[in-house]
Amino acid sequence: xTDTPRRRRGAAFAAGSxxxxxxxxxxxxxxxxxxxxVDELVRELGLEAHVExxxxxxxxxxxxxxxxxxxxxxxxxxxxxFYLLTRESPTGHFHRNRxxxxxxxxxxxxxxxxxxxxxxxxxxxVMGQDVAAGQxxxxxxxxxxxxxxSLGDGPHGYGLISEAVSPGFDYADMTLGDAxxxxxxxxxxxxxxxxxxxxxxxxxxxxx
Numbered sequence: 576x577t578d579t580p581r582r583r584r585g586a587a588f589a590a591g592s593x594x595x596x597x598x599x600x601x602x603x604x605x606x607x608x609x610x611x612x613v614d615e616l617v618r619e620l621g622l623e624a625h626v627e628x629x630x631x632x633x634x635x636x637x638x639x640x641x642x643x644x645x646x647x648x649x650x651x652x653x654x655x656x657f658y659l660l661t662r663e664s665p666t667g668h669f670h671r672n673r674x675x676x677x678x679x680x681x682x683x684x685x686x687x688x689x690x691x692x693x694x695x696x697x698x699x700x701v702m703g704q705d706v707a708a709g710q711x712x713x714x715x716x717x718x719x720x721x722x723x724x725s726l727g728d729g730p731h732g733y734g735l736i737s738e739a740v741s742p743g744f745d746y747a748d749m750t751l752g753d754a755x756x757x758x759x760x761x762x763x764x765x766x767x768x769x770x771x772x773x774x775x776x777x778x779x780x781x782x783x
Contacts, residue, residue, distance in 0.1 A: 610682065610683070610731055613659075613661050613662075613663075613732060613733050616659060616733065617630055617659070620632060620659075622657060624664075625658070625667075626751065627667045627668050627670055627751065628660070628664050628665075628666045628667045628668050629658060629659050629660040629661065629664050629666075629667055630657075630658070630659040630661070630664070631656050631657060631658045631659070632656060632657050633654060634655050634656060634657060634737075635653070635654060635655040636651045636653075636654045636655075637651045637652045637653045637654070637743060638651070640652050640653075643742040643743075645673070645742055647673065647745070647747055647748060648745075648747075650674070650742035650743045650744075651742065651743030652741065652742060652743060653739060653740065653741045653742075653743055654739075654740045654743035654744045655737060655738060655739045655740070656737065656738050656740075657681075657736075657737055658735070658736050658737070658738055659733055659734070659735050659736075660686060660724065660725075660726040660733060660734050661726065661732060662726065662732045665725060665726035666723070666724070666725055666726075666771055667722075667723055667725070668723060668751060668752065668771060668772055668773050669689075669691070669721050669722065669723040669751075669752035669754075669768060669771055669773075670721070670722060670723075670749055670750060670751045671719065671720065671722070671749070671750045671752065672716075672718055672722075672740070672744070672748055672749050673719070673748040673749075674718050674740050674741055674742050674743070674744060674748060675715065675716070675717050675718050675740070675741055676715070676716050676718075676738050676739070677713065677714070677715045677738065677741075678702065678713065678715070678736050678737070678738050679712065679736060679737045679738070680702040680703060680704065680710075680711070680712050680713070680734075680735075680736050681736055681737055682704075682731075682734075682735050683729070683731040683732075683733045683734040683735050684703070684726060684727050684728065684729025684730070684731050684732070684733065684734045685701050685702060685703030685705070685710055685726075685727040685729065685734065686701070686703070686724050686725065686726055686727065686734040686736065687699060687701050687702075687725045688700045688701075688702065688714060688716075688722060688723070688724050689722070689723045689724070689725070689767060689771065690716060690720050690721070690722055691720065691721035691722075691757075691764060691768075692720055693719060693720070695761060695763065695764075697763075697764050697767070700714050702714055702734075702736065703727070703734075721752055721757065723772070725771065751773055752768075752772045752773065753772065753773060753774065754769045754772035754773060754774040755774065757772050758772075
Protein backbone atom coordinates (compact mmCIF):
# COMPACT_ATOMS: atom_id res chain seq x y z
CA UNK A 576 0.00 0.00 0.00
CA THR A 577 1.46 3.36 -1.05
CA ASP A 578 2.19 5.82 1.72
CA THR A 579 0.81 9.25 0.77
CA PRO A 580 0.43 12.53 2.69
CA ARG A 581 -3.34 12.05 2.61
CA ARG A 582 -3.04 8.53 4.07
CA ARG A 583 -0.62 9.78 6.75
CA ARG A 584 -3.06 12.55 7.70
CA GLY A 585 -5.85 9.98 7.92
CA ALA A 586 -3.76 7.73 10.15
CA ALA A 587 -2.84 10.66 12.37
CA PHE A 588 -6.50 11.70 12.60
CA ALA A 589 -7.52 8.16 13.57
CA ALA A 590 -4.79 7.97 16.19
CA GLY A 591 -5.81 11.37 17.54
CA SER A 592 -9.42 10.23 17.73
CA UNK A 593 -8.41 7.17 19.70
CA UNK A 594 -6.41 9.32 22.10
CA UNK A 595 -9.31 11.73 22.49
CA UNK A 596 -11.73 8.86 23.09
CA UNK A 597 -9.40 7.37 25.68
CA UNK A 598 -8.96 10.75 27.36
CA UNK A 599 -12.73 11.29 27.47
CA UNK A 600 -13.22 7.86 29.03
CA UNK A 601 -10.52 8.63 31.60
CA UNK A 602 -12.08 11.99 32.44
CA UNK A 603 -15.53 10.43 32.73
CA UNK A 604 -14.16 7.74 35.02
CA UNK A 605 -12.46 10.39 37.11
CA UNK A 606 -15.66 12.42 37.31
CA UNK A 607 -17.57 9.34 38.44
CA UNK A 608 -14.94 8.62 41.06
CA UNK A 609 -15.10 12.20 42.36
CA UNK A 610 -18.91 12.28 42.48
CA UNK A 611 -20.57 12.24 45.90
CA UNK A 612 -21.80 8.94 47.30
CA VAL A 613 -25.43 8.14 48.08
CA ASP A 614 -24.74 8.51 51.81
CA GLU A 615 -23.12 11.90 51.24
CA LEU A 616 -26.07 13.13 49.17
CA VAL A 617 -28.64 11.93 51.69
CA ARG A 618 -26.68 13.53 54.54
CA GLU A 619 -25.65 16.81 52.90
CA LEU A 620 -29.01 17.46 51.23
CA GLY A 621 -31.01 16.38 54.25
CA LEU A 622 -33.01 13.77 52.33
CA GLU A 623 -35.50 11.32 53.81
CA ALA A 624 -37.34 8.28 52.48
CA HIS A 625 -40.31 9.00 50.21
CA VAL A 626 -43.52 6.98 50.07
CA GLU A 627 -43.20 6.86 46.25
CA UNK A 628 -39.73 5.31 46.59
CA UNK A 629 -36.34 6.97 46.74
CA UNK A 630 -35.53 10.01 48.88
CA UNK A 631 -36.61 13.65 48.91
CA UNK A 632 -36.58 16.99 50.69
CA UNK A 633 -38.68 20.06 50.09
CA UNK A 634 -36.34 22.94 49.34
CA UNK A 635 -38.77 25.78 48.62
CA UNK A 636 -42.35 26.93 49.14
CA UNK A 637 -43.59 30.32 47.92
CA UNK A 638 -44.57 31.45 51.41
CA UNK A 639 -44.11 35.17 50.67
CA UNK A 640 -46.47 35.13 47.68
CA UNK A 641 -50.28 35.01 47.54
CA UNK A 642 -51.80 31.54 47.66
CA UNK A 643 -53.44 30.10 44.52
CA UNK A 644 -57.10 29.05 44.56
CA UNK A 645 -57.68 25.51 43.25
CA UNK A 646 -60.77 23.25 43.26
CA UNK A 647 -59.19 21.39 46.19
CA UNK A 648 -58.39 24.54 48.19
CA UNK A 649 -55.64 27.15 48.42
CA UNK A 650 -52.10 26.14 47.50
CA UNK A 651 -48.67 27.76 47.34
CA UNK A 652 -48.01 29.13 43.86
CA UNK A 653 -44.83 27.00 43.70
CA UNK A 654 -42.96 24.36 45.70
CA UNK A 655 -39.73 22.55 44.89
CA UNK A 656 -37.89 19.41 46.02
CA PHE A 657 -34.80 17.29 45.54
CA TYR A 658 -35.65 13.70 44.54
CA LEU A 659 -33.11 10.84 44.59
CA LEU A 660 -33.33 7.26 43.28
CA THR A 661 -30.65 4.74 44.29
CA ARG A 662 -29.71 1.13 43.53
CA GLU A 663 -31.30 0.14 46.84
CA SER A 664 -34.45 2.18 46.07
CA PRO A 665 -34.49 2.42 42.25
CA THR A 666 -38.21 2.98 41.58
CA GLY A 667 -40.52 5.95 41.89
CA HIS A 668 -43.83 4.07 41.94
CA PHE A 669 -46.76 5.08 39.75
CA HIS A 670 -48.62 8.07 41.16
CA ARG A 671 -50.72 10.97 39.89
CA ASN A 672 -50.60 14.64 40.86
CA ARG A 673 -53.15 17.39 40.30
CA UNK A 674 -50.45 20.01 39.69
CA UNK A 675 -48.02 20.39 36.81
CA UNK A 676 -44.46 19.28 37.67
CA UNK A 677 -41.24 20.32 35.94
CA UNK A 678 -38.33 17.89 36.49
CA UNK A 679 -34.67 18.97 36.22
CA UNK A 680 -31.87 16.41 35.96
CA UNK A 681 -29.05 17.23 38.38
CA UNK A 682 -26.43 14.46 38.39
CA UNK A 683 -25.79 10.73 38.47
CA UNK A 684 -27.11 7.93 36.26
CA UNK A 685 -30.03 8.28 33.83
CA UNK A 686 -33.61 7.96 35.07
CA UNK A 687 -36.40 6.67 32.83
CA UNK A 688 -39.87 8.17 33.26
CA UNK A 689 -43.02 6.31 32.24
CA UNK A 690 -46.07 8.52 31.66
CA UNK A 691 -49.54 7.01 31.25
CA UNK A 692 -51.85 9.54 29.62
CA UNK A 693 -55.63 9.49 30.17
CA UNK A 694 -56.16 8.24 26.59
CA UNK A 695 -54.02 5.16 27.33
CA UNK A 696 -50.89 6.37 25.55
CA UNK A 697 -47.55 5.46 27.15
CA UNK A 698 -44.77 8.05 26.87
CA UNK A 699 -41.22 7.09 27.86
CA UNK A 700 -38.58 9.74 28.56
CA VAL A 701 -34.97 9.21 29.69
CA MET A 702 -33.54 12.02 31.79
CA GLY A 703 -29.77 12.33 31.90
CA GLN A 704 -26.74 14.28 30.73
CA ASP A 705 -26.20 12.55 27.38
CA VAL A 706 -28.28 14.95 25.31
CA ALA A 707 -26.63 13.68 22.09
CA ALA A 708 -28.26 10.30 22.80
CA GLY A 709 -31.66 11.90 23.28
CA GLN A 710 -31.60 12.14 27.06
CA UNK A 711 -33.47 15.09 28.53
CA UNK A 712 -32.30 17.62 31.08
CA UNK A 713 -35.83 18.86 31.67
CA UNK A 714 -39.25 17.19 31.64
CA UNK A 715 -42.69 18.69 32.26
CA UNK A 716 -45.52 16.38 33.37
CA UNK A 717 -48.97 17.99 33.37
CA UNK A 718 -51.35 17.26 36.21
CA UNK A 719 -53.58 14.21 35.81
CA UNK A 720 -50.96 11.92 34.23
CA UNK A 721 -49.84 8.73 35.96
CA UNK A 722 -46.06 8.79 36.38
CA UNK A 723 -43.38 6.30 37.42
CA UNK A 724 -39.58 6.48 37.29
CA SER A 725 -36.79 3.92 37.26
CA LEU A 726 -33.04 4.33 37.79
CA GLY A 727 -30.86 3.17 34.89
CA ASP A 728 -27.47 1.50 34.92
CA GLY A 729 -24.38 3.61 35.50
CA PRO A 730 -21.26 4.14 37.60
CA HIS A 731 -22.84 6.33 40.29
CA GLY A 732 -25.58 4.07 41.64
CA TYR A 733 -28.03 6.95 41.90
CA GLY A 734 -29.82 9.65 39.94
CA LEU A 735 -30.68 13.05 41.42
CA ILE A 736 -33.30 15.40 40.05
CA SER A 737 -35.16 18.50 41.23
CA GLU A 738 -38.87 19.15 40.79
CA ALA A 739 -40.83 22.39 40.64
CA VAL A 740 -44.57 21.95 41.35
CA SER A 741 -47.22 24.51 40.38
CA PRO A 742 -49.62 25.05 42.03
CA GLY A 743 -47.51 23.92 44.98
CA PHE A 744 -47.68 20.35 46.18
CA ASP A 745 -50.18 19.38 48.86
CA TYR A 746 -50.57 15.94 50.39
CA ALA A 747 -54.20 15.80 49.28
CA ASP A 748 -53.26 16.26 45.61
CA MET A 749 -51.20 13.08 45.13
CA THR A 750 -52.62 9.58 44.61
CA LEU A 751 -50.31 6.57 44.79
CA GLY A 752 -51.42 4.06 42.17
CA ASP A 753 -52.54 0.52 42.97
CA ALA A 754 -51.12 -2.11 40.59
CA UNK A 755 -54.35 -4.06 40.10
CA UNK A 756 -56.47 -0.95 39.54
CA UNK A 757 -54.02 0.59 37.09
CA UNK A 758 -53.57 -2.70 35.20
CA UNK A 759 -57.33 -2.82 34.70
CA UNK A 760 -57.41 0.80 33.53
CA UNK A 761 -54.40 0.34 31.20
CA UNK A 762 -54.51 -3.35 30.15
CA UNK A 763 -52.09 -2.83 27.27
CA UNK A 764 -49.47 -1.71 29.81
CA UNK A 765 -50.37 -4.18 32.57
CA UNK A 766 -46.88 -5.73 32.81
CA UNK A 767 -45.23 -2.33 33.23
CA UNK A 768 -47.81 -1.24 35.79
CA UNK A 769 -47.38 -4.38 37.89
CA UNK A 770 -43.61 -3.86 37.84
CA UNK A 771 -43.65 -0.20 38.83
CA UNK A 772 -46.79 0.26 40.96
CA UNK A 773 -47.57 -0.48 44.57
CA UNK A 774 -49.90 -3.41 45.13
CA UNK A 775 -51.63 -2.55 48.41
CA UNK A 776 -54.63 -0.75 46.92
CA UNK A 777 -54.12 2.35 49.07
CA UNK A 778 -54.23 5.97 47.98
CA UNK A 779 -51.24 7.33 49.86
CA UNK A 780 -50.06 10.86 50.44
CA UNK A 781 -46.47 11.80 49.67
CA UNK A 782 -44.58 14.97 50.39
CA UNK A 783 -43.34 17.88 48.37
